[in-house]
Amino acid sequence: DAGVTQSPTHLIKTRGQQVTLRCSPKSGHDTVSWYQQALGQGPQFIFQYYEEEERQRGNFPDRFSGHQFPNYSSELNVNALLLGDSALYLCASSFLTSANYGYTFGSGTRLTVV
């Protein structure tokens, strides 16, 4: 049973560019949450998708947007990249938004903005 799959694993982009990160949730999970983890810090909640809609959003600018597809997979898009966007981006899947049965995390995408 595959867990959460994220792609790509590493990415280097230039300031001002746009990037798309992808996440496939664990089998049986219908909710995807995205987190940003800067070096030496804990993850920060970006947003959560359920039933193809953004349900919750953390304190991130509109440059950060997302999408969820009918098969529950999700994308995170970041426009107009800044150097400060360099981080590990983590995807977590769960069953329902309450996640009473727990979250499963992917290994993340390491984004470097130069």
Add this chain to the structure above:
Amino acid sequence: AQSVTQLDSHVSVSEGTPVLLRCNYSSSYSPSLFWYVQHPNKGLQLLLKYTSAATLVKGINGFEAEFKKSETSFHLTKPSAHMSDAAEYFCVVRMDSNYQLIWGAGTKLIIKP
């Protein structure tokens, strides 16, 4: 507002000795609390969780944590450290209003041979 404070950024212990990673939380309600571990270049793995059942929670790999409401603490312990325990550990509280996870800054556990 709910928040989490991990009291030590780094903890260093010798292999075979006990481990104590400290976490204090702030929550208006009875919280749901978690400990996650992150090994280098690996995803986050759930060690254990407290969801208002038994106050002493047993997790994987010999770790356990005790919920102490009077002290607003949820410290993580292990009787005997193993080299494979070297990793970053995060204490997490789940918000009751929207189920968002609030993360501590992490504690890096270093195991000396």
